[in-house]
Amino acid sequence: MTSVITAEQLTMRFRGCDALRGVDFTIEPGSVFALLGENGAGKTTMIRIMTGFQKPTSGQCTVCGLDPTRHPLEVRRRVGYVSDSPALYDWMSVGEIGWFTASFFPKGFLEYYRESIRRYEIPEDRKIRHLSKGQRAKVALSLALAHDPELLILDEPTSGLDPMVRRDFLESMIDRAASGRTVFLSSHQISEVERVADTIAILHEGKLRIVAPLNELKQSMTELTVSLDDPLVAIPTIDTPAEVMCDELLGRQRRLVVRDFTPEMHTKLASATGVTGVSERPLSLEEIFIACTKGSLSRPASAPESADETPQETAMEAAS
Template identity: 40%
Template sequence: MSAIEIRGLIKRFGKTFALEGVDLKVPEGSIYGFIGPNGAGKSTTIRILLGLLKKDEGEVHLLGGDPWRENVELHRRLAYVPSDVQLWDNMTGGEVIDFLGRLRGSYSKERRAEFIERFDLDPTKKCKTYSKGNRQKVALISAFVSDVELLILDEPSTGLDPLMEGVFQQCIKEARKAGKTVFLSSHILSQVEAVCDQIGVIRGGKIIKEGNMEELRALILQQEPPTLEALFLNYYKKGQREEGLG
């Protein structure tokens, strides 16, 4: 079973194409790394998955449903962390976590205390005084606290220090162990390499490579140095050459 399945997805903003036929499949219970350069269409794809944007063409299945028409039912079963978290200035971090938890409907006091402790967040501070990293923590805690099947994370750990980055990676591995699916869009290729078992590379609104980590491992070993980063840059340059840019 796939938690997410997209076929031939097209999205236009006016005359410009943001997505030119995206195909991808996220197996249930996996951690899927969604990587690509800036402006490749990562956030647009995610926003269509969340029913925030309307697709123009193609098929999108999220947890077996249509993300645009069945948004309320589906949102009960997922949690989302945006790349640039904006919060309510006059509310404290603790209030936001409680509010979002109650709105989603799945939430427990014990887990709340556990994750606030693990991410080392002061919940009594007003959101406007939080740094970017701390705002990100509020959204991450709110997502991990919830009892959902799918986590959609859009560059979730930007602004986190290396210590917190470690906590974050631990948390998503635990989520997988608990049977959850994680869709992780990221710029940090070392992070993707460390935790993901499936990878999709998007560029210019199209998926240019998809596969599981085991298959990619062989390709990575052929790179110099043997990292996902080198492989990614290789794909990226190849794409540029094909389009006559490089």
């Protein structure tokens, strides 16, 4: 079975920042692959490379068996794309934009598009400029799916949409995967991703921290709370293949997020000098994401609910 997307050591350097730093992943047909990351993590840059709009500094990428750098038009014919702010001609009507787009695709596009628009209850004679954001998103999705693409790429598609429209988007993603097609979803809406994704990738500052099936990822991650009789006590090193995603000291407790923690490791840790107790608990996908990107599950006392982006994130977002 041929992979729909492959990325091998993809690097993208802009002046002042590295948007991607050695990214590797493979996406198989019939799956919903979710790329999670903060604003500025490099998600949009990844999509621009996949669709042939950006040539990587180094590394290789294939989409539907093609190199987007060498065959950009053929790649775009075989994929559908929806962004958070779809670029639609405001002066056209809903019907006209479907007719216009159909000229670039094989026969059958217009019929499928019109069927989708009717299902969404959007009048064909209504001008694009008079549509709500949710209706524009539905038009964009209808255009992206009318040629039945092998791959659907979604870049923050539900940003700013009402709950009903977001639910429609999510349900359509599951339907696509069930029909054997593939969905690549870029988002930072963790709860939405958790409902539809088969595989999760977490991108942080241009590097992939994790790529794993959702169920395996959640089962492999553990939060440890290690109680100490003295804050200065050193605990044993967590041996490989376990990986410590974050480690913080809170008074007489050490809190760690560990991937692939084993019962043998628990026994070794609990019997160490100065350790008075070790407790474990599973993590939600949101907590896993925070641990991988922030390096801590604790919110600083002075931090606001929604912190501004760091200067590095701002520079990377501008580049992407």
